Amino acid sequence: QAQLVESGGGVVQPGGSLRLSCAPSGFSFSSYGMHWVRQAPGRGPQWVAFIRHDGGTKYYADSVKGRFTVSRDNSKNTLYLQMNSLRDEDTAVYFCAKTSDSSWGWFDPWGQGTLVTVSS
Amino acid sequence: EIVMTQSPATLSVSPGERATLSCKASQSVSSKLVWYQQKRGQAPRLLIYGASTRATGIPARFSGSGSGTEFTLTISSLQSEDFAVYYCQQYDNWPLTFGQGTKLEIK
Numbered sequence: 001q002a003q004l005v006e007s008g009g010g011v012v013q014p015g016g017s018l019r020l021s022c023a024p025s026g027f028s029f030s031s032y033g034m035h036w037v038r039q040a041p042g043r044g045p046q047w048v049a050f051i052r053h054d055g056g057t058k059y060y061a062d063s064v065k066g067r068f069t070v071s072r073d074n075s076k077n078t079l080y081l082q083m084n085s086l087r088d089e090d091t092a093v094y095f096c097a098k099t100s101d102s103s104w105g106w107f108d109p110w111g112q113g114t115l116v117t118v119s120s
Numbered sequence: 121e122i123v124m125t126q127s128p129a130t131l132s133v134s135p136g137e138r139a140t141l142s143c144k145a146s147q148s149v150s151s152k153l154v155w156y157q158q159k160r161g162q163a164p165r166l167l168i169y170g171a172s173t174r175a176t177g178i179p180a181r182f183s184g185s186g187s188g189t190e191f192t193l194t195i196s197s198l199q200s201e202d203f204a205v206y207y208c209q210q211y212d213n214w215p216l217t218f219g220q221g222t223k224l225e226i227k
Contacts, residue, residue: 044219062121107209112163
């Protein structure tokens with residue numbers, strides 16, 4: 001059974017940086033595209049970024065483009081999200097999520113999430 | 121960006137009754153629509169993909185329908201564990217976008 005565990009969240013000042021990690025288990029990580037999705041307190045989820053199984057294709061939400069970078073190390077079985085120039089509005093729980101066998105378009109399963117708080 | 125609009129924001133239903141949740145897209149997404157369930161303090165869980173296909177392990181009381189711009193999630197006989205927030209999401213175009221959610225509460 002596929003499982004995902006995020007880490008690296010915390011409190012950071014506006015303009016600061018943070019790197020999130022996601023550790024998968026129960027499936028062949030190198031065969032699947034992966035997503036980052038975030039959810040601000042009391043709000044619905046917002047898709048953040050996608051990376052293809054081999055890292056060859058990446059997509060970003062406009063709100064994070066140029067500030068966030070998604071990457072993966074298949075040899076270390078780890079997904080990353082480097083977040084720079086953080087803003088108050090980036091405060092959210094960040095989830096990593098696996099794509100399906102047949103589509104990049106949905107998230108199954110999701111990890112438990114890691115909280116990022118941007119505050120001075 | 122495709123805007124997804126869910127209604128109602130809150131739905132009050134008694135256990136054992138049927139619940140019908142709506143999701144509308146600002147432009148056609150064909151059948152590229154999924155539904156998630158989220159309970160308090162948990163990550164969302166996939167219920168339906170391709171507008172009408174139940175994900176693995178999802179009970180038959182959950183059903184999805186629709187195509188184009190209008191979609192429906194129906195829960196045929198509500199169980200206590202079904203009271204949660206439900207989100208739709210389109211995957212026809214990047215960026216992938218979610219509705220704002222429908223909270224299903226006990227009447």
